[in-house]
Amino acid sequence: MGTVVVDAAAKKEANGSLADLNPTVVFVLGGPGSGKGTQCANVVQHFGYTHLSAGDLLRAEIKSGSENGTMISNMIKEGKIVPSEVTIKLLQQAMLESGNDKFLIDGFPRNEENRAAFEAVTKIEPSFVLFFDCSEEEMERRLLGRNQGREDDNIETIRKRFNVFLESSLPVIEYYNSKGKVRKIDAGRPVEEVYESVKAIFAPKNEKAD
Ligand SMILES: Nc1ncnc2c1ncn2[C@@H]1O[C@H](COP(=O)(O)OP(=O)(O)OP(=O)(O)O)[C@@H](O)[C@H]1O
Numbered sequence: 001m002g003t004v005v006v007d008a009a010a011k012k013e014a015n016g017s018l019a020d021l022n023p024t025v026v027f028v029l030g031g032p033g034s035g036k037g038t039q040c041a042n043v044v045q046h047f048g049y050t051h052l053s054a055g056d057l058l059r060a061e062i063k064s065g066s067e068n069g070t071m072i073s074n075m076i077k078e079g080k081i082v083p084s085e086v087t088i089k090l091l092q093q094a095m096l097e098s099g100n101d102k103f104l105i106d107g108f109p110r111n112e113e114n115r116a117a118f119e120a121v122t123k124i125e126p127s128f129v130l131f132f133d134c135s136e137e138e139m140e141r142r143l144l145g146r147n148q149g150r151e152d153d154n155i156e157t158i159r160k161r162f163n164v165f166l167e168s169s170l171p172v173i174e175y176y177n178s179k180g181k182v183r184k185i186d187a188g189r190p191v192e193e194v195y196e197s198v199k200a201i202f203a204p205k206n207e208k209a210d
């Protein structure tokens with residue numbers, strides 16, 4: 001793994017302002033290709049959240065020519081999880097820049113290190129965790145058909161990502177489940193049906209979303 005470069009002053013400043021914001025955070029978890037990004041886009045449209053995908057932020061960091069770019073790129077190609085301090089810094093910056101105080105944090109925390117570090121650094125507890133539950137067979141079909149030119153949407157990396165999900169991400173979901181925070185969605189259905197279930201979680205009873 002390469003050297004991780006994080007600006008300590010920027011990190012301290014971001015923390016102070018985030019605490020003042022006291023944001024509402026929903027973690028959106030599920031295997032690769034379970035439809036997290038697709039459903040987050042619907043929630044943004046109807047419920048006023050800002051969608052922050054950890055994977056998208058890491059890919060943008062590579063494109064920006066950052067000092068961590070090569071390390072991040074290598075980790076993504078291998079389906080490995082980037083050190084928490086890098087991802088958390090990107091999330092903190094994006095939250096502060098958004099001007100919003102309601103966030104869907106998609107694809108994070110991906111392992112116990114992500115979870116504990118985010119909690120320790122930001123002091124933010126998620127309101128709840130949306131868990132998109134989908135079979136590997138269906139996720140594989142979706143990823144191979146995604147056609148967005150992602151370097152990790154090939155069968156070799158997809159298998160590695162599935163293993164990381166089972167070994168490192170599922171325990172995080174189990175942790176939040178033990179705290180009564182997980183809202184599990186059957187994500188193997190068509191997009192519209194999945195959204196009906198998602199909507200029911202966000203819409204207060206007796207109120208209709210758009
Ligand atoms: N319910 C669904 N039925 C069929 N295809 C879907 C469904 N939801 C999403 N897709 C398609 O599957 C692919 C993966 O979806 P999406 O990018 O939302 O997944 P993701 O969980 O965010 O993936 P990743 O974690 O790899 O970024 C996309 O091409 C998307 O259009």
Ligand SMILES: Nc1ccn([C@@H]2O[C@H](COP(=O)(O)O)[C@@H](O)[C@H]2O)c(=O)n1
Nearest residue numbers: 054055075076079080081082107108110
């Ligand atoms: N918390 C995270 C999230 C993602 N990554 C890396 O990015 C890859 C793609 O993530 P998607 O959510 O867009 O599928 C993922 O396989 C990891 O390599 C990460 O390190 N930490």
